[in-house]
Amino acid sequence: MAFLQQLVLVLFLLRLASSATDRFIFNGFKDAKLTLDGTAKITSNGLLRLTNEIHNLTMGHAFYPSNFRLKIPSSSSPNGTVLSFSTQFVFAIRTKAFGTSGHGLAFALSPNPSIIGGRGANYLGLFNQNNMGNSSEHIFAVEFDTAQDASFNETDENHVGIDVNSLVSTVAASAAYYRAGNTSARESISLVSGTEIIAWIDYRSDLQQINVSISPITDPVKPQKPLLSATLNLSSVLKDFMYVGFSSSTGKLSSEHYILGWSFRVNGEAQPLNLALLPPLPTDGSRRRLAVIIAYSFAAGVLLVSVLAATAYAVYKRKKKLSDIMEGWESEYPHRFSYRVLYKATKGFKEKELLGSGGFGSVYKGVLPKTSETVAVKRITQNARQGLREFVAEVSSLGRLRHRNLVQLQGWCRRQNDLLLVYDFMPNGSLDCFLFDDEKAKSFDWEKRFKILKGIASGLLYLHEGWEQVVVHRDVKANNVLLDAEMNGKLGDFGLARLHEHGQNPQTTRVVGTLGYMAPELSRTGKATASADVFSYGAVLLEMASGKRPIETMVSEEEGEMVLVEWVLKNWQGGGILRAMDSRLKGKFLREEADLVLKLGVLCSQAVPDKRPTMRQVVQYLDGDASLPKDLILNSMVLHDDLGFDQLVLPYPHSGLQSSDSSGTAKQFTSY
């Protein structure tokens, strides 16, 4: 009997040893046989394209066609011992010409060569609203997520997370990497930059530890310090045999998600990809046409450009050598801090002093050595130097803007490609911390909220009208409203979106904006206007009143996401706009104020810029110096449906449409 048992074991081990394959590598997918579904496709030049840019809820899965043994029986662990595995891949996320993006992609381990029951949009094709958190899914994933979903406790729209049977990540962090040899310098990475990013995922059986790192392809060394590292016992998560692959989805906004190369191995480190063999990303059609025109009509210019480029390179090299020396032009602009002071203030940009990081860069808390004043130092790393001087000119003129509802910019500093901006420190953090933390939201009463809304409105009015030229904020959102010790709301980050738009790299120039806050015309015209700020402010009004994000996950809805303004309008249409109020306020608010804030929010959220009020009107409404037009006719509200390019009139039935205070005879807003 014992002999038989041993024989079985030996046979089993033999089978393990001879098991067909424990690794693969694809430097491009030209002849690769993968199991694809949904929108996933291998393009003619060998790119694995998981989603395309068709505007609809889509998803795509791509799995290696055979499975791998990832778990062996073990006497010490009843559910078996998970083997080490390692993978490396290169991905790129392309957004629409000027756009915001779809939802992101994930590396996944699944019991099937696909993901059954995965849903698009915020579910990344991995789960659906019913099976989230169900341990019988046996899905392990690493997400590269480009949209923020507060209901999954996500903190920003550019993060990497480890997911075990759920999209609420076990651990997550804003996308960034640590440069080789300098494990304290954290460099932000934009996942939607459109350029190639390398990812490494390693699980070690003995340590039960998983590490995840990313790095831009321009810096193709595996970082010594991983972005994410976690101790995970996967023995009850993984089945004995698992398929490996990718899952990706788009929502109402879409992007192209590409994998350029992929290497995987069980029990050892994945073989490094040969980056030189990876297929190139497609150039987009309009750019290609432009390139042809340029090539033909300016052939002579090319020579000139290369001479200029060579000169620029020589100048750049020289400048780089002398980087510690201040350039002449810098002395033209006031409010310059010395780098040494800021370095000291932030204790060398220590991670402990990091207050947060977002699209524009990282923010550190600092104490100025001389005055012991607490400040916030924002560090923006530029990929190239052009535009920096212009930007400094702009920043230092922004430094002259002074208003009690703007976060005061104290000064700036440039060091090599880093731009450092020094702001007043705001002890109570940003508005969304209060609004989307159930504990804090309890004490975040209506009086505070209304005061903050009035404050931001007057700050915006000052930007729009209080200065010789109109200053467009471009990125009004809850995240950019900061709170001082007395809970006064102050707008931060004004003018910074401009820097991004100057587009250091013309390949990736895009309008900066945040999903749900960005006026629809921006994606068409690319031109930021005061009335686009009004649109964003409208989203903040609705958010403060309802306690919901501009685009929220609604579990009961067929689609993954619900646009807040549409929902408020539905309540209004049903005759009970106050039903949209935040339930955590427990009905404690002034009905007139709440009613005003919600209606004004809808008014500001209209797709046609001309129909939105100006900030001056908004301030008058909020101060009670003017009242909303009595004749708001609901079916003439023109809302954008978030398709990015299109707008539509909501097809509401005609009955019961007038607002409760409508006089009925009044003139209509012309329908769009």
Ligand SMILES: *[C@@H]1O[C@H](CO)[C@@H](O)[C@H](O)[C@H]1NC(C)=O
């Ligand atoms: C979106 O997809 C659904 C089903 O996949 C389809 O019925 C619908 O017509 C599509 N909508 C658009 C705007 O393409």
Ligand SMILES: *[C@@H]1O[C@H](CO)[C@@H](O)[C@H](O)[C@H]1NC(C)=O
């Ligand atoms: C991992 O978890 C399983 C239960 O799922 C347990 O039996 C096993 O001892 C754990 N392994 C370690 C090393 O903690």
Ligand SMILES: *[C@@H]1O[C@H](CO)[C@@H](O)[C@H](O)[C@H]1NC(C)=O
């Ligand atoms: C988890 O999924 C299994 C299989 O799909 C199902 O039978 C079970 O009821 C689910 N559990 C929960 C808590 O939903």
Ligand SMILES: *[C@@H]1O[C@H](CO)[C@@H](O)[C@H](O)[C@H]1NC(C)=O
């Ligand atoms: C999100 O985080 C909060 C606080 O950390 C926690 O109470 C809540 O359960 C989390 N939500 C989910 C869906 O895990």
Ligand SMILES: *[C@@H]1O[C@H](CO)[C@@H](O)[C@H](O)[C@H]1NC(C)=O
């Ligand atoms: C994760 O990273 C740490 C620090 O570099 C390293 O010591 C550890 O061995 C790594 N673990 C895995 C699973 O690669």
Ligand SMILES: *[C@@H]1O[C@H](CO)[C@@H](O)[C@H](O)[C@H]1NC(C)=O
């Ligand atoms: C083994 O995994 C199953 C789920 O696959 C789980 O129900 C069971 O509790 C696990 N066993 C132990 C000892 O954790």
Ligand SMILES: *[C@@H]1O[C@H](CO)[C@@H](O)[C@H](O)[C@H]1NC(C)=O
């Ligand atoms: C705001 O910050 C001040 C100073 O740090 C603190 O005393 C106050 O309690 C904070 N308010 C809230 C609501 O957290």
